[in-house]
Amino acid sequence: MADKDSATIKRDTSSALRGGPAALTSRQRQVLVRLLRVAYPHDSFPDGPYERTADAVVEATADDRRLAATLGPDLDMLDTICGGDFLGAPDEEATLILREYADEPYFRQIRGVAVVALYDDREVWDLLGYEGPSFDQGGYLHRGFDDLDWLPDPRITEFDGEPRTEMRTPEEDSR
Amino acid sequence: MTTHGKPIPQDEPVVVVIGSGAGGGTVAHELAAQGVKVVVLEAGPYLTADDYTNDEWPAFNQMAWLDMRTTSGSYRVARDFPNLPAWIVKAVGGTTTHWAGATPRFMAHEFAARSTYGEVEGANLLDWPVTLEEMEPWYDRAEKAMGSSHRHGRPPLPANNNYKVFANGAERAGYTYYATGPYATNAEPYDGRPATVQDGFNFQGDKSGAKWSTLVREIPRALESGNAELRPLSQAVRITHGPDGRVDAVEYLDADGNLHRQATRAVCVAGNSIETPRLLLMSDSPSHPDGLANSSGQVGRNYMRHLTGSAYARFEQPVRMYRGETMAGIIADEAVHDPSRGFVGGYYMETLSLGPAFLASFVEPGSWGREFTRLMDAYAHTAGMWLVGEDMPQESNRITLDPDVKDQWGLPAPHVHFDDHPNDIAMRRHAYRAADTIYRAAGALGVHHTPPYPATHNLGSCRMAADPADGPLNGWGQAHDVPNLFVSDGSVMTTGGAANPTLTIVALAMRQADHLCELLRTGEL
Numbered sequence: 001m002a003d004k005d006s007a008t009i010k011r012d013t014s015s016a017l018r019g020g021p022a023a024l025t026s027r028q029r030q031v032l033v034r035l036l037r038v039a040y041p042h043d044s045f046p047d048g049p050y051e052r053t054a055d056a057v058v059e060a061t062a063d064d065r066r067l068a069a070t071l072g073p074d075l076d077m078l079d080t081i082c083g084g085d086f087l088g089a090p091d092e093e094a095t096l097i098l099r100e101y102a103d104e105p106y107f108r109q110i111r112g113v114a115v116v117a118l119y120d121d122r123e124v125w126d127l128l129g130y131e132g133p134s135f136d137q138g139g140y141l142h143r144g145f146d147d148l149d150w151l152p153d154p155r156i157t158e159f160d161g162e163p164r165t166e167m168r169t170p171e172e173d174s175r
Numbered sequence: 176m177t178t179h180g181k182p183i184p185q186d187e188p189v190v191v192v193i194g195s196g197a198g199g200g201t202v203a204h205e206l207a208a209q210g211v212k213v214v215v216l217e218a219g220p221y222l223t224a225d226d227y228t229n230d231e232w233p234a235f236n237q238m239a240w241l242d243m244r245t246t247s248g249s250y251r252v253a254r255d256f257p258n259l260p261a262w263i264v265k266a267v268g269g270t271t272t273h274w275a276g277a278t279p280r281f282m283a284h285e286f287a288a289r290s291t292y293g294e295v296e297g298a299n300l301l302d303w304p305v306t307l308e309e310m311e312p313w314y315d316r317a318e319k320a321m322g323s324s325h326r327h328g329r330p331p332l333p334a335n336n337n338y339k340v341f342a343n344g345a346e347r348a349g350y351t352y353y354a355t356g357p358y359a360t361n362a363e364p365y366d367g368r369p370a371t372v373q374d375g376f377n378f379q380g381d382k383s384g385a386k387w388s389t390l391v392r393e394i395p396r397a398l399e400s401g402n403a404e405l406r407p408l409s410q411a412v413r414i415t416h417g418p419d420g421r422v423d424a425v426e427y428l429d430a431d432g433n434l435h436r437q438a439t440r441a442v443c444v445a446g447n448s449i450e451t452p453r454l455l456l457m458s459d460s461p462s463h464p465d466g467l468a469n470s471s472g473q474v475g476r477n478y479m480r481h482l483t484g485s486a487y488a489r490f491e492q493p494v495r496m497y498r499g500e501t502m503a504g505i506i507a508d509e510a511v512h513d514p515s516r517g518f519v520g521g522y523y524m525e526t527l528s529l530g531p532a533f534l535a536s537f538v539e540p541g542s543w544g545r546e547f548t549r550l551m552d553a554y555a556h557t558a559g560m561w562l563v564g565e566d567m568p569q570e571s572n573r574i575t576l577d578p579d580v581k582d583q584w585g586l587p588a589p590h591v592h593f594d595d596h597p598n599d600i601a602m603r604r605h606a607y608r609a610a611d612t613i614y615r616a617a618g619a620l621g622v623h624h625t626p627p628y629p630a631t632h633n634l635g636s637c638r639m640a641a642d643p644a645d646g647p648l649n650g651w652g653q654a655h656d657v658p659n660l661f662v663s664d665g666s667v668m669t670t671g672g673a674a675n676p677t678l679t680i681v682a683l684a685m686r687q688a689d690h691l692c693e694l695l696r697t698g699e700l
Binding site: 098116120135138150159161164165166 | 232291338342345352353354376382383492498511513515531534535551
């Protein structure tokens with residue numbers, strides 16, 4: 001019964017202008033990866049997810065020519081503020097610097113892309129303990145949807161005593 | 176253009192249903208089953224179980240209504256998601272394809288909000304022109320059609336991990352009225368649909384068919400009747416009327432942007448609470464200068480989105496909230512009108528789970544740093560609940576046509592303005608505290624209060640009102656100004672109630688369809 005028509009989403013993007021993705025120097029890219037690590041610090045995460053998230057950020061700049069042009073200089077600025085080396089700054093200092101720039105458009109836009117790209121990453125799912133797609137494995141029906149054993153099994157049916165009071169007013173108690 | 180069902184000529188005046196979700200799909204099925212010829216225009220594509228994916232982000236891009244919309248107001252969605260005021264579906268089956276499945280009924284006093292709550296400053300409260308007593312047989316029919324668990328002999332769903340935390344906390348916190356339903360997903364096979372495999376993907380389209388939606392029930396049955404034709408990828412853009420004041424056609428665009436015109440005998444608009452008023456506003460004419468059926472000036476006003484808010488709690492032990500039916504857990508104790516709590520109306524608490532990408536996007540929008548990643552690191556040990564309750568209708572919360580922004584067709588984008596009412600804020604604060612109490616009682620290490628998401632419950636905006644001055648529709652969802660124009664979705668709701676709205680939308684659509692058939696039979700339409 002299904003036809004495979006798929007609607008193309010043509011959103012109004014007149015406020016932005018499509019172009020090529022940002023051309024970052026290798027230093028700028030390293031700063032971007034470091035920025036992502038400082039913004040989303042997970043001690044258990046290796047570099048891979050942050051590298052892939054950086055790719056997603058660069059790719060997304062193609063939707064906004066202005067951002068594509070300013071991303072590199074904005075990343076350079078982080079180096080400048082850190083006395084030349086954002087990569088070498090201690091985590092705490094790097095975090096404080098990012099706090100100063102929390103509302104800057106470039107940092108907001110990076111976060112907008114990163115928060116999806118980082119946590120939609122299969123390796124990250126494993127690290128967080130999320131098992132994802134399940135239908136082709138028969139769902140979670142026989143794979144633990146009810147395996148929580150540190151609490152007693154609760155009632156699943158509705159309360160069979162007095163019906164619920166639906167209205168209480170100062171004058172009267174009525175259903 | 177690919178069509179489905181028995182072809183109906185465009186110059187044959189039939190009932191045109193705009194939208195195929197809870198309201199549109201139901202009204203189309205009921206009419207077709209009673210022998211009435213129906214054309215269903217659906218703006219989105221025909222996606223089925225095979226198309227759906229157990230992956231929340233691709234599913235979102237596949238199903239969500241992402242056409243341009245703009246937003247303003249004091250609510251956080253305006254800042255965090257300025258082009259996504261609502262998270263609803265653009266596909267055959269509408270938002271029933273991504274609804275979770277909770278089916279509580281509205282309560283008697285919620286149909287009489289103005290009389291019960293009295294004058295609430297800044298709120299535009301009104302009694303419904305329908306009572307619970309009148310609705311009860313329709314609720315019965317809707318629950319049977321949807322296969323609500325805990326009702327009419329349908330068994331309850333089992334407890335999933337998230338529910339075990341939720342229900343234990345509820346019991347220890349002194350709550351009484353909790354259960355795994357009512358919930359319109361099969362615990363055992365029913366009505367040609369299988370039992371759930373607890374795959375955990377409710378908002379992405381159900382691959383198994385265990386969950387009720389108009390995609391799996393009403394639409395195919397309407398098409399099988401031989402009286403209905405479904406046209407997907409058909410965006411209604413204007414309803415026209417004749418000199419007699421009756422609507423006579425619906426103009427719509429196909430996937431390539433070609434304009435078509437379907438002659439009508441009557442029209443049922445069911446585009447959800449943003450597109451429905453938008454279409455009426457776009458259908459202005461010299462005799463309806465402020466939009467079709469808008470002599471009251473109330474089309475687009477009194478938009479409601481329910482209280483909403485969520486609580487995510489971290490535990491020492493694993494929960495794995497994502498396994499199993501997402502919302503099969505309801506606490507009803509706070510769904511009571513008890514003004515001693517400092518607000519009118521009430522709210523439900525319901526289990527909820529999001530995958531990592533959605534949780535990261537919505538748990539505290541814009542947040543980052545160690546505080547944020549601590550929430551995400553606890554993912555497997557997190558339990559979640561949604562807080563859903565009655566929000567106040569306000570005239571200024573409204574859908575208008577954006578004068579500056581166009582959609583992909585060059586038509587004015589809908590603009591959604593929403594400010595929280597002080598009653599909404601007081602209720603949300605109370606609900607967050609109740610969630611804290613429940614989760615702390617179950618041993619939570621911490622509870623995070625998440626602000627409202629883009630609206631999944633979209634209500635009001637074309638309210639039913641006994642007096643034509645108060646709202647565009649009468650108690651049948653029929654336009655006061657235009658006798659053969661009906662609204663069949665949640666837009667008709669006079670006030671919002673605390674309960675999830677889908678069951679009530681379906682019950683109202685069934686009732687409306689019977690009334691419409693009667694009008695057609697007696698020649699009034």
